[in-house]
Amino acid sequence: MRYVAGIDGGQSSTTAAIVDETGAVVGRGTAGPADHVDEGPGSARCADACTAAFAAALESAGLSPLTRVEAVVAGISGYDDTFDGAVPALAADRFRFVHDLPIALAGAVPFRPAVLLLSGTGSAAYGEDEQGRGVSSGGWGYLFGDEGSAFAIARDALAAAMRADDRGELVALTQPALDFFAVVGMRALASAALRGRISRTRVASFAPRVHDAAAAGDADGLRIIADAADALASLAALTIARLDRAGEAVAVVLAGGSFENSAFASLVGTRLHAHAPHAAVLRPQHTAAVGAALLAFDDAGLARPSVVTG
Numbered sequence: 348m349r350y351v352a353g354i355d356g357g358q359s360s361t362t363a364a365i366v367d368e369t370g371a372v373v374g375r376g377t378a379g380p381a382d383h384v385d386e387g388p389g390s391a392r393c394a395d396a397c398t399a400a401f402a403a404a405l406e407s408a409g410l411s412p413l414t415r416v417e418a419v420v421a422g423i424s425g426y427d428d429t430f431d432g433a434v435p436a437l438a439a440d441r442f443r444f445v446h447d448l449p450i451a452l453a454g455a456v457p458f459r460p461a462v463l464l465l466s467g468t469g470s471a472a473y474g475e476d477e478q479g480r481g482v483s484s485g486g487w488g489y490l491f492g493d494e495g496s497a498f499a500i501a502r503d504a505l506a507a508a509m510r511a512d513d514r515g516e517l518v519a520l521t522q523p524a525l526d527f528f529a530v531v532g533m534r535a536l537a538s539a540a541l542r543g544r545i546s547r548t549r550v551a552s553f554a555p556r557v558h559d560a561a562a563a564g565d566a567d568g569l570r571i572i573a574d575a576a577d578a579l580a581s582l583a584a585l586t587i588a589r590l591d592r593a594g595e596a597v598a599v600v601l602a603g604g605s606f607e608n609s610a611f612a613s614l615v616g617t618r619l620h621a622h623a624p625h626a627a628v629l630r631p632q633h634t635a636a637v638g639a640a641l642l643a644f645d646d647a648g649l650a651r652p653s654v655v656t657g
Contacts, residue, residue, distance in 0.1 A: 353639025354421035356381025358468035363400035364636040370652025376403025382424040394433040417647035422450030448473035454638025455631040467603035470496035495579035497554035584622035
């Protein structure tokens with residue numbers, strides 16, 4: 348039996364999938380974050396996460412840690428051609444890095460044109476046409492973009508609470524924020540975040556509290572969640588237009604942890620139809636790690652399976 352592997356290296360965690368030549372997902376593994384944001388040249392952060400997730404997937408499959416696979420494709424959040432981190436030493440005949448958006452779309456739906464709208468710790472949209480031409484929108488990172496992401500939602504909520512603190516006011520999210528981050532005041536929270544004692548991932552993990560506040564009718568929460576949904580819908584609509592498919596029926600797949608909140612996914616769908624009335628909102632058929640494995644079939648010179656199981 349021959350095997351390929353796919354790795355999805357994100358800002359919060361890394362997952363790997365081992366797929367055999369019949370299309371059966373035989374093993375999965377997880378590890379810590381693999382993105383290279385804020386990492387210096389030669390950083391082993393990405394390599395260590397990919398190696399650990401790959402090893403865990405082999406163990407899950409009941410395969411020897413010495414098992415050699417035909418090919419591995421690793422999609423990394425924020426990856427570009429100037430990546431200068433360490434490369435993982437995996438038992439594979441072929442290995443390559445790609446950006447995480449193409450692997451997510453590869454796993455999401457088998458047909459084109461299609462657009463992937465991603466909202467997790469970060470956010471972006473990516474689409475491909477029938478000829479395989481890809482276009483990306485957003486994905487500029489937490490300093491310059493990531494609108495509609497969990498990080499942006501949490502940041503905007505915390506900023507609103509900090510502005511209220513300047514006025515000597517407590518808002519609905521003030522005490523939840525102090526409790527969540529275990530700090531004595533909003534200035535202590537800001538200081539800890541700016542000094543790196545509170546990570547971007549930890550900040551992003553506050554987003555569900557903002558969703559909860561919105562569901563309870565809090566004005567700040569409602570505004571922030573509505574703005575996030577509209578920003579994501581605009582990204583998807585822009586990507587459809589850049590594929591020259593405006594006015595046509597195009598699948599838009601909602602992917603990422605933010606859309607585990609069904610109310611938010613529904614709101615984004617509603618806002619999307621206001622921007623692109625013919626868009627068909629779907630959920631992914633398979634994970635991004637499986638999508639990376641499907642690309643690895645191409646690298647290995649193996650026919651992609653018509654059906655993926657497991």
